Structures are given as C-alpha cells and as structure tokens.
Amino acid sequence: MQLKNIFVEGAIAPLFISDSITKHATKTNIGAHNIFLGQVRADSVDNKQVIGIEYTSNQPMALECMQAIREQIFEKYDLTCMHVYHSLGKVAVGELCLFVFTSSKHRATAINACTECVEKIKAELPIWGKEIFEDESYQWKENK
Amino acid sequence: MQLKNIFVEGAIAPLFISDSITKHATKTNIGAHNIFLGQVRADSVDNKQVIGIEYTSNQPMALECMQAIREQIFEKYDLTCMHVYHSLGKVAVGELCLFVFTSSKHRATAINACTECVEKIKAELPIWGKEIFEDESYQWKENK
Amino acid sequence: MDIEILFFGQLTDISGCPSVKIENPGSTEAVKEWLCKQYPGLVGAKFVMALNNQLIVVPQKITEPSIIACMPPFSGG
C-alpha cells in the first residue's frame, strides 16, 4: 500500500491552505470544515528568544503511524475527508508547522475528528522539534 | 461603542481566509489557530436539490449579540484573537457561509473557544437561511 | 409617534412585507395582539420578539421611537 505523505519542507504557506479549501467546493455533501494550525511561538527561555524550530522525523515510521491514525479516525467519525501536513526542517517564528483539515456533513463530526487527530499527531508521531535561539544555541522541544 | 461588522455579501472566499491567516504571522505569542468553516450543502428534500442558501439577518441586533458573545468568549478563554464572518445574500452550494477563527498560545484554548463560538452563533444570532431549490422554490432552513 | 414592526425569515411569507409602522399600542402584549389580528397566520407560528434589539422576556411598556422585531427560530451558519 502506498503511504500518503504528510511532510512539507519548511513552513506551510497560507495559500496552500486556501488551495486546499477551494478543492472542497465540488464536494457538495460537506457542510462543515474544521482546520487546526500550529504556529511557531517566540517563547523565551532564560532570557533567550526562540527564533524558529527545526523539525526532524523518523519518516517511514511517522507515515505508517499516520496511516493507522487515519484509519482509526475514519472508523470512529463519519468524515468526508481529512488532510494532514507537518513541516520538516526550519520553520521561523510566526510561520505554520502543522495543518490538520477535516470535513464532514455536520459540524460536531468535523470538529471532534480534527481535535482527536491533532492530539494523536502530537502524542504518537515520531517527530522532534529543536527550538533554535537567536544566539544559535538550541533546546529540544517537549510536548505537554 | 463601535460594533464590529461580521457580515460579508455573498460567499466567503478562500483567499480571504488565507489573508486572515497571514495577518497573524506577526503575532508571535500564538501557538495554535482553530478555524471553523460552514459550507452550503446540496441537500435533497422531496427529490429537489438545494442549489444555494440566501441569508438574511436582523443586522443591528445580530452585531449586538455577536459583541456579547465575543465578550463572553474572551472572558472564559485566554485568546489572542477571534474573528467571525457570516454571509448575507446568496451563497451557492459548495461555497462558504461561515468563518470562525480563534488563536491562542495553546491548542485546547483555541479549539474550545472556536467550538463554543460556533454553537453560540448558530443558537443566538438572528440570521435566517432560505434554502433555494433548482426549480426556484424554497424552504426556510432549520438549525438542529 | 409610530413604532416600527420588523418581520424576519418565514414570517415575511406571512406578513407579506418586511416591516409595518403602526401607532404605538402601548405595550408589547398589545403589539402581539394587534399582530395576531392583522396576520392570522402568525397565531400558530413560532417566533420571539425583540424590543430595540433586546429579546422580550416579560411584557413591557413601549415608548417611542421603538422598533419591534418578530423573529422565527434562527438558522444562521
């Protein structure tokens, strides 16, 4: 089976998001979309500011995990479609690193599926973020 | 006090959504965005297909209600910002009629605030949708 | 002075117009009575009324100028 790619080199562009939305105009059984976007925050640690995050992943495993998550979500929720994109490499502060997009006939389905998918992505996908500071030092990000 | 307008004539364009997203790149304390989009569905009623919805509103009252909803949401959730747009007039099947956009430091805040805002918009704003069929007959929409 | 009564959604199918101006009958109850006489189709209809953008929960006196909105169940979004 061909695994669906979710990785994008660098930041996710807002125009990529509007293109994705536009593509759903022909799916006239959709009544609700929910979109989650992760944006890189300028956190401060010991008076040093984060200027970006560099993402790496165990890609083949991440794509297999994502496929399993996708199957679980589609089994649980009556979705029309679901799209997931995650950045790899450097993403600057203020740029987007995660894009999860669910569509359904009714709003509760789209919203709950999207939220559950985001939680699973954060907990289960082998992806790591390295927070880069202005002085080029770094620390490894930790999800809470 | 100046009431914020939420009404857009006709459908909400995907490019308007990407522009909105782009404007948040400078707000570097944001870590999560949640977006809800309502799309007009090609429902069938007695073998007739909906081709669009025509929205009308008691506008001054809707804007006052929305202002009150906004205040409730900001009191309850630690949001960076919230934007709401709703169509007036005709919106064709497959086009977008509602755009709710919340941003926050952390994901749960943005997601919960967005969901609550959508529920309140549907329940409390004096807006009516007239479902237009292909033969130009119509029926008034009912929210569930 | 007159007061203005606005109709929305499916109520405009009953009233046949978006608004009417009438002489102030003094109270929200009196307005409702007048409406049901003038537009018999409103008698069984489900709708709420707002006085100057505030939902009417208990009967109220009406001072001029005032706007009364007659609104069927909302269906935005």
Place this chain on the structure above:
Amino acid sequence: MDIEILFFGQLTDISGCPSVKIENPGSTEAVKEWLCKQYPGLVGAKFVMALNNQLIVVPQKITEPSIIACMPPFSGG
C-alpha cells in the same frame, strides 16, 4: 549481516551521529545493552525503541536486515 541503529532528536547529541551499523547481537535486549555500553549518555536518557517501525513493547529476537530506531519523547506539532 549487519543491523542498522538510528538515533533521533536529542539522542543524536549523545550518539554524535544519526546512525550506526553493528553486527546483529540477536535480540532487542542485547542491542540496548550494547547501546548503553557504547554511549554511556543513553543510560539515564528517556527513549523508546522501534524494530522495523514497530514500537518494541516486549523483548524480541532480531533477524537481518533490520532497523532499530532509538527515539526520545515526540515533540511534533
């Protein structure tokens, strides 16, 4: 035949490299032992291992060719 061991995230700071190839020591337990001897910094480190993209929950035998991934807590999104 050799097996390949991959390091991710902060573990690469300890290993100093993204991957090593070693002779198959036969089991996932033996790999872990070898790793802790070779890279003492891994001893206290929090990480999970995957054998051919499957998380290792109970000790397993390793057949070649195999890839072992050493992964610290995930921090995607």
